[in-house]
Amino acid sequence: MSGELxxxxxxxxxxxxxxxxxxxLQDVSLTVAPGQRLGIxxxxxxxxxxxxxxxxxxxxxxxxxxxxxxxxxxxxPERELGFLRAxxxxxxxxxxxxxxxRMRVADIIxxxxxxxxxRRQLPADVDHRARLAEVMAEVDLPPEFADRYxxxxxxxxxxxxxxxxxxxxxxxxxxxxEPVSALDVSVRAQVMNLLNDLVASRGLTLIVVSHxxxxxxxxxxxxxxxxxxxxxxxxxxxxxxxxxxxxxxxTLLAAIPRFAGG
Amino acid sequence: xxxxxxxxxxxxxxxxxxxxRTRAVNAVSFGLEPGERLGIxxxxxxxxxxxxxxxxxxxxENAHVTGSxxxxxxxxxxxPERELARLRGxAMSMVFQEPMTALxxxxxxxxxxxxxxxxxxxxxxxSARARTVEMLDAVGLPDAExxxxAFxxxxxxxxxxxxxxxxxxxxxxxxxxxxxxTTALDVTVQAKVLELLDEVLTAEQAACLFISHDLAVVxxxxxxxxxxxxxxxxxxxxxxxLFSAPGHPYTQGLVATARLDxxxxxxxxxxVEDYYTQExxxxxxxxxxxxxxxxxVGERNEEHGQVGRS
Ligand SMILES: Nc1ncnc2c1ncn2[C@@H]1O[C@H](COP(=O)(O)OP(=O)(O)O)[C@@H](O)[C@H]1O
Ligand SMILES: Nc1ncnc2c1ncn2[C@@H]1O[C@H](COP(=O)(O)OP(=O)(O)O)[C@@H](O)[C@H]1O
Ligand SMILES: [Mg+2]
Ligand SMILES: [Mg+2]
Numbered sequence: 289m290s291g292e293l294x295x296x297x298x299x300x301x302x303x304x305x306x307x308x309x310x311x312x313l314q315d316v317s318l319t320v321a322p323g324q325r326l327g328i329x330x331x332x333x334x335x336x337x338x339x340x341x342x343x344x345x346x347x348x349x350x351x352x353x354x355x356x357x358x359x360x361x362x363x364x365p366e367r368e369l370g371f372l373r374a375x376x377x378x379x380x381x382x383x384x385x386x387x388x389x390r391m392r393v394a395d396i397i398x399x400x401x402x403x404x405x406x407r408r409q410l411p412a413d414v415d416h417r418a419r420l421a422e423v424m425a426e427v428d429l430p431p432e433f434a435d436r437y438x439x440x441x442x443x444x445x446x447x448x449x450x451x452x453x454x455x456x457x458x459x460x461x462x463x464x465x466e467p468v469s470a471l472d473v474s475v476r477a478q479v480m481n482l483l484n485d486l487v488a489s490r491g492l493t494l495i496v497v498s499h500x501x502x503x504x505x506x507x508x509x510x511x512x513x514x515x516x517x518x519x520x521x522x523x524x525x526x527x528x529x530x531x532x533x534x535x536x537x538x539t540l541l542a543a544i545p546r547f548a549g550g
Numbered sequence: 551x552x553x554x555x556x557x558x559x560x561x562x563x564x565x566x567x568x569x570x571r572t573r574a575v576n577a578v579s580f581g582l583e584p585g586e587r588l589g590i591x592x593x594x595x596x597x598x599x600x601x602x603x604x605x606x607x608x609x610x611e612n613a614h615v616t617g618s619x620x621x622x623x624x625x626x627x628x629x630p631e632r633e634l635a636r637l638r639g640x641a642m643s644m645v646f647q648e649p650m651t652a653l654x655x656x657x658x659x660x661x662x663x664x665x666x667x668x669x670x671x672x673x674x675x676x677s678a679r680a681r682t683v684e685m686l687d688a689v690g691l692p693d694a695e696x697x698x699x700a701f702x703x704x705x706x707x708x709x710x711x712x713x714x715x716x717x718x719x720x721x722x723x724x725x726x727x728x729x730x731x732t733t734a735l736d737v738t739v740q741a742k743v744l745e746l747l748d749e750v751l752t753a754e755q756a757a758c759l760f761i762s763h764d765l766a767v768v769x770x771x772x773x774x775x776x777x778x779x780x781x782x783x784x785x786x787x788x789x790x791x792l793f794s795a796p797g798h799p800y801t802q803g804l805v806a807t808a809r810l811d812x813x814x815x816x817x818x819x820x821x822v823e824d825y826y827t828q829e830x831x832x833x834x835x836x837x838x839x840x841x842x843x844x845x846x847v848g849e850r851n852e853e854h855g856q857v858g859r860s
Binding site for chain 1: 741767804
C-alpha cells in the first residue's frame, strides 16, 4: 500500500452566493496516510466542511485535484465514483436532521448497502441482516432498536445510529463533521470513546472536523488549522497543541475556556 | 431582627406542563443577593431554561407554576402580566442562546435597543439614540453609529450577541439572566463576550444567573454554582469547590467528563455513568413521580398563593 490514501492538491472552491463570490477554499493541499487520524479545526466559515466535501467527492473543486488511493476523483462522473462511495463514509453534526424520520433504524443503517454505486463494490453475497446486527453491536445499540424510528432516540443514540450506518459498507475512511458538537456533555465522552475504539479495532483512517481543539486533540494524531479558506498550520497533534507555530493557532488555543482557578 | 433582603428568593419552585402535568422543575429553591452571580449547570432537559423563564415570568401558557418567587421580598407568582412586563427588561433582563431569534429581522438593531430603553423610560427618541450608541459602544462594538443602522442579518453572530447584551443592559437591570449566551459563538468570540459580560456586570453591579452546559465557561463567570438533575437541584457550592471536590455523584460525573484536558489523548474518557449509574437515576426518578411528592407540592402552592395576594 502506498503511503497516502487521500491526496488533495491546490484546491480552491468559489461559491457564487447571489452577486457575491465566496472564496471558501484557497489553495489547500494535504495528504492523508492509511490509519492516520486527521483533525481539521477552525472557526465557523473557515472552510472545514467545504474541504471534507471535496475530499469525499460530494462536491467539486473550482480548481485543483483530489486522488483516492492513487485514483483521481476530480473530473470523474458520479457513476464512476462507486469505489469512493464504498470506501469513504461520513457522519454529520446534527443527529436530529441527518437521519430520515420515516425510515426504520434497520433501513437507515443498511441504506449504504443498497446504494447502486456501493453495491457493485461489495461482495455479491453481503447478508444485510447479519451486517446490521454486526454494526449495531459494534456501536452498542441493542438489537431491538432496529425496528424503531429515529425520533424515539436521544441525540447520543442517534449519533450511534449514524455511525453504524457509516460503518455498514466497511469503509476505509470515516469522515466526521462536528460529530459531538450537538451532543450533551454527558454523551459527548461516550461518542468520543466509541470513535476511538472503532478506529483502533477497525484500523480506520479518521478525519474529524471540529471547532473544538480539545475534541480534535483527543481523537487525532495530526491537526490542520484552517482560517479563511486556508490551512495556516499543519502538524502532529502534540506539536500544534503544545508548540503552536502561527499566531492564529495561539489565539485559538488561548481562547479555549479553562477552569478558573483550577 | 432586620435581615438583609435578598434580591431574588426562589422557594419550592415547581413547574408542570400540559394537562398531564409533566413535571419539568421540582421543588427548586435558591437565593441571589444583589450583585451575586450564580451559575446553573446540568445536562439538557434538566430544567435550567424552565427555571430561568419562570423567574422572568415568561413560561408558556400551558405551564402550571407553584411555589414562590420573591423579588426584593415581593411575591411575583400570581402577579398580573402587565406588572411583570414592567419588571422585565428594566429590573431584570435575559440573554438567550440564539441571538437571531431574539432580534426582529426587519428592524435596524439600534431601534431595537432604543425601544427597549424607551419602553421603560418613556423618553424622547433623541436621548434614546444617544443611550443606544453609548450601550453599543460599551459592549465592545466598534463604530457603534454604523452598527445601530444595520439590520440583524448584516451582523456576525458575535456582533448580534453583543447587540442582545446591549439590549439586556440598557436599563441598568439588577439581574441579568444568561441562558447559554455563548454556545453558538466561536471560541475567540466567546472569550471576548465573556470578558465583556464580566466587565459590564461589575460596572453595573448587576446580579447574574448564568446557565451553560460548558462547566469551564461557568467557572469563569460565577463564584457560586448550582447543579440541576431531572428538574431538581442536587447541589450548590462555591465554584472552586464544586469543580475541585464535587459532592453529588452526578456532579462528579459532569466534572470528570468535562475535563478533556486531564485525559491523555486517545485514552478512554470518563463518563457521567461511571459516577452516577442509570440505576440510581431510575430510582430517584421513580421517587420524583410518587404520589407523596405530589401532595407536598399542593400544600406549598396554597401557602405561597396567600402570601402572593397579601
Ligand atoms: N453552498 C454555499 N453557497 C454559498 N456559500 C457557501 C456555501 N457553502 C459554504 N459557503 C461559504 O463558504 C465559507 C466556508 O464554509 P464552510 O466550509 O461551511 O465552513 P466551516 O465548515 O468551516 O464552518 C463560508 O463563508 C460559507 O458561508
Ligand atoms: N413549553 C413546554 N411544554 C412542555 N414541556 C416543556 C416545555 N418547555 C420545556 N419543557 C420540558 O421541560 C424539561 C426541562 O426543559 P429545559 O428547562 O428547557 O431544560 P434545559 O434548559 O436544562 O436543557 C424538558 O423535559 C422539556 O422537554
Ligand atoms: Mg462546517
Ligand atoms: Mg436550556
